Amino acid sequence: MARQQRAIRTRARIIAAAGECFSESGYRATRVADVAERAGAALGTLLFHFPAKTDIANAVIEQQHRIVMEAATAVDEMNSPSGIQDIIVVSAKLANLISTNPVVRAGLRLSTESVEDLGISSAQPYLDWTRQCVQLLEKARAAGELAEGIDLEHFAEVINSAFTGTQFMSSAVSGSSDLPERLARLWPILFSQVVKADCTSESVQRLLDDHSTLIDAETPAEEEAASAIESGTAEAE
Amino acid sequence: MARQQRAIRTRARIIAAAGECFSESGYRATRVADVAERAGAALGTLLFHFPAKTDIANAVIEQQHRIVMEAATAVDEMNSPSGIQDIIVVSAKLANLISTNPVVRAGLRLSTESVEDLGISSAQPYLDWTRQCVQLLEKARAAGELAEGIDLEHFAEVINSAFTGTQFMSSAVSGSSDLPERLARLWPILFSQVVKADCTSESVQRLLDDHSTLIDAETPAEEEAASAIESGTAEAE
Incomplete structure (x- = not known):
C-alpha cells in the first residue's frame, strides 16, 4: 500500500505544481x-504519471471543474430559501x-x-454554467423572486457573461484581488429591476463577506491523497 | 513613388493576413x-517589414486599437442627445x-x-475603455439620464465587464455571430434601474439594428494604402 499512497501523493503534488x-x-x-x-519530482516520475503535457493540463482542468462544482453543490446543500441568494453565494465562492x-x-x-x-x-464551460444558473433561477421563480416574463435561459446567459467579464477584468487589473468588490457592485445593478428579492448593495456585500471565507483552499486531490493514505494505513494495520 | 506605394500595400497585406x-x-x-x-509575400519581404513575430503582432494590436477607436469617435461625432444611446451604439459597432x-x-x-x-x-485596454465609458456616462448624467448617486467609474467598470464577458461567451458559443442578440438582451437588464433613458428591449434592438451595419469592414491600413497610392499617382502625374 505504501507505494500506492506515495503515487497518489506524487500525482497530487504534480497537479498542484502544474496549477501554479x-x-x-x-x-x-x-x-x-x-x-x-x-513539484520536486524527477522528470521520469512525472512522465510515468502524465506521459504528455496535454495530460497534465487536462488533469488540472478536470480538478478545477471538480473543485468549482463541489463549491456549487455545497451552496445547494445550504437549503437557502432564495435562488438569487444562491447565485450571489456561488459567485462569492468562485471569487474566493x-x-x-x-x-x-x-x-x-x-x-x-x-x-x-x-x-x-x-x-462547454459556458453551457454548463448556464444550465447550473437556470436551475437556481427556477428556484428563484418558484420562490416568487423574479419579475414576470423573464426568459430564464437568456437571463442565465447574461448573469454568466457578466460574471465572466468581471472576472477577466479583475484578473487583468488586480490579479483577481478586487473580484469580491467588483461583484458587490455588479449584482445590485444586474438584479435591480428583474429581481424582487433583497438585492441592495448592503445585502449583497453581506452575502459576499459571509461566504467568501467558507472555502477550504486545499485541493480535493490533496485531500484525497491524505484520506487514501489514512485508509491505506488503516488497512495495513 | 511606385516602390513606396508597393511597400505600403505589402505592409497592409501582411497585417491583414496576420489578423486572419x-x-x-x-x-x-x-x-x-x-x-x-x-499574405502571398516572400518570407524575406515580410522580415524586411517586420523583423520579429512580436513586431507583426504589435502592428495588428495597434491597428485593431485604431479601428475600434475610430468607431468610437464616429459615434461621438453623431452628436446624439443621449450618452446611454452612445454606449449602446458603440457596442453595436464593436460587435460588428x-x-x-x-x-x-x-x-x-x-x-x-x-x-x-x-x-x-x-x-490597459480595460482601463482605456473604462475612461471612454466614463465620458459617455458624464454626457448621460448631464442629459439627466442617470439615477441619483451612481458612481460613474464603478458603473463604467460594470458596463465594460459585462460587454467583455458577453463577447467572450458569444465568441466561444457562436464564433461571435450571436453577439448583437446577446447585447440586445444585456443592455435593458443592466440599464433598467439606474438609467432613466429609453432602454427597453425594443429601443435597444432598434439601435443595434440601425448601427451594426454602418461600419466599413475594410481595415484602415488598406484604405491608407489605397489613398497613398492615389495621392502617389496624383503626384506622379
Missing part, C-alpha cells in the same frame, strides 16, 4: 520540466477559489486560451 | 512563414467589427492571451 506553473505562465510557456522541478487556488486559476486560463492545444471545447 | 492567422490560431501556433504564405474584421478579432485575442509574449499590459 500554468496559472502564472499559460500552457505554451510552461515546460514539462518546469512542472517537475516545481479564483483568488486562493492556483489549480482553479490555471483551469480557467487553460480552458480559455489553450483550447486548440488541448482539444477541448471553449463553449 | 492570429485570430484563427492564436499567437504561438502561428508561424511567421504562415503569415507570409497567407468583431464579427467582420479579423484584425480586430486578432487584436483582442492577442491582448488577452499573449500578454507575456508581447510585453504588453493586459490591464
Whole structure:
C-alpha cells in the first residue's frame, strides 16, 4: 500500500505544481520540466504519471471543474430559501477559489486560451454554467423572486457573461484581488429591476463577506491523497 | 513613388493576413512563414517589414486599437442627445467589427492571451475603455439620464465587464455571430434601474439594428494604402 499512497501523493503534488506553473505562465510557456522541478519530482516520475503535457493540463482542468462544482453543490446543500441568494453565494465562492487556488486559476486560463492545444471545447464551460444558473433561477421563480416574463435561459446567459467579464477584468487589473468588490457592485445593478428579492448593495456585500471565507483552499486531490493514505494505513494495520 | 506605394500595400497585406492567422490560431501556433504564405509575400519581404513575430503582432494590436477607436469617435461625432444611446451604439459597432474584421478579432485575442509574449499590459485596454465609458456616462448624467448617486467609474467598470464577458461567451458559443442578440438582451437588464433613458428591449434592438451595419469592414491600413497610392499617382502625374 505504501507505494500506492506515495503515487497518489506524487500525482497530487504534480497537479498542484502544474496549477501554479500554468496559472502564472499559460500552457505554451510552461515546460514539462518546469512542472517537475516545481513539484520536486524527477522528470521520469512525472512522465510515468502524465506521459504528455496535454495530460497534465487536462488533469488540472478536470480538478478545477471538480473543485468549482463541489463549491456549487455545497451552496445547494445550504437549503437557502432564495435562488438569487444562491447565485450571489456561488459567485462569492468562485471569487474566493479564483483568488486562493492556483489549480482553479490555471483551469480557467487553460480552458480559455489553450483550447486548440488541448482539444477541448471553449463553449462547454459556458453551457454548463448556464444550465447550473437556470436551475437556481427556477428556484428563484418558484420562490416568487423574479419579475414576470423573464426568459430564464437568456437571463442565465447574461448573469454568466457578466460574471465572466468581471472576472477577466479583475484578473487583468488586480490579479483577481478586487473580484469580491467588483461583484458587490455588479449584482445590485444586474438584479435591480428583474429581481424582487433583497438585492441592495448592503445585502449583497453581506452575502459576499459571509461566504467568501467558507472555502477550504486545499485541493480535493490533496485531500484525497491524505484520506487514501489514512485508509491505506488503516488497512495495513 | 511606385516602390513606396508597393511597400505600403505589402505592409497592409501582411497585417491583414496576420489578423486572419492570429485570430484563427492564436499567437504561438502561428508561424511567421504562415503569415507570409497567407499574405502571398516572400518570407524575406515580410522580415524586411517586420523583423520579429512580436513586431507583426504589435502592428495588428495597434491597428485593431485604431479601428475600434475610430468607431468610437464616429459615434461621438453623431452628436446624439443621449450618452446611454452612445454606449449602446458603440457596442453595436464593436460587435460588428468583431464579427467582420479579423484584425480586430486578432487584436483582442492577442491582448488577452499573449500578454507575456508581447510585453504588453493586459490591464490597459480595460482601463482605456473604462475612461471612454466614463465620458459617455458624464454626457448621460448631464442629459439627466442617470439615477441619483451612481458612481460613474464603478458603473463604467460594470458596463465594460459585462460587454467583455458577453463577447467572450458569444465568441466561444457562436464564433461571435450571436453577439448583437446577446447585447440586445444585456443592455435593458443592466440599464433598467439606474438609467432613466429609453432602454427597453425594443429601443435597444432598434439601435443595434440601425448601427451594426454602418461600419466599413475594410481595415484602415488598406484604405491608407489605397489613398497613398492615389495621392502617389496624383503626384506622379
